[in-house]
Amino acid sequence: AQSVTQLGSHVSVSEGALVLLRCNYSSSVPPYLFWYVQYPNQGLQLLLKYTSAATLVKGINGFEAEFKKSETSFHLTKPSAHMSDAAEYFCAVTRGGSNYKLTFGKGTLLTVNP
Amino acid sequence: DSGVTQTPKHLITATGQRVTLRCSPRSGDLSVYWYQQSLDQGLQFLIQYYNGEERAKGNILERFSAQQFPDLHSELNLSSLELGDSALYFCASSPEGSGGPKSTDTQYFGPGTRLTVL
Secondary structure, X not given: OOEEEEEOOEXXXXXXXXXXXXXXXXXXXXXXXXXXXXXXXXXXXXXXEEOOOOOEEEOHHHOEEEEEOOOOEEEEEEOOOOHHHXXXXXXXXXXXXXXXXXXXXXXXXXXXXX | OOOOEEEOOEEEEOOOOXXXXXXXXXXOOOEEEEEEEEOOOEEEEEEEEEOOEEEEXXXXXXXEEEEEOOOOOXXXXXXXXXXXXXXXXXXXEEOOOOOOOOXXXXXXXXXXEEEEEO
C-alpha cells in the first residue's frame, strides 16, 4: 500500500521568501506523485505531477518539485512566495496500473506574511 | 475551472435523512472518482467508476452508494446520515481509468459539495 507524509501541517513564510513544503512517500512500486493546491472554499487544482519522465518537475505558478528516490521525497518549492500562494497544499500518490485512486497527505497550510 | 461540475454546492440536512450528490465529468472523461474531505480524516478516496462500471472501492461506508449513468454523470447517495458525515465531497474525473498503459491520467477535481448534517 502506498502512503504520503507531509511534514508540517502549517508553514508560514514572508512574501519573497523561499517556499519549501515537504512530502515523503511510501510505495512498494514506482509511484506517480502529485501536488494539488486548494484555495479557500474551492476545489483542488493540480500544480504538478511526476510520472517518471524527469525527476525535476515544473508546475504552474512558479512551483517545482524534485523526485528523489533515495530519500523517498517529493518536496515542493517556489523561489519567491507571493501573497496569492496562501492556500492548502496536498501531496498525493498513486501507483498507477489498475489502481488509480489518489492517496493524499494530510495537507500543509501555507501562510504568506507581508 | 476544471470542467467538472458538482451540484448542489451546499446541502444542509438532518440526521437520518438521505441525500444525493451529483457530478458531471469533463467532456470525454470516462472515469469518475468520489472523495470525502473532513477535518479528522483528511481527503479520502471513496469510489471510482469507469464507463458505467464500478472500478475501485476505498473507504466507503455501506450507507453510501454511487452509480455512473450512460451519459457518464455520476451520483453519490448518502443515507441514514450521521453528524460525522458532515464533510466536503469532491468528484474528480479523468480520461481513462481502465488500467491501461496511460496510468498517469490526471484527475481533475470539481468544486465540491459541502454537506452539513444537523
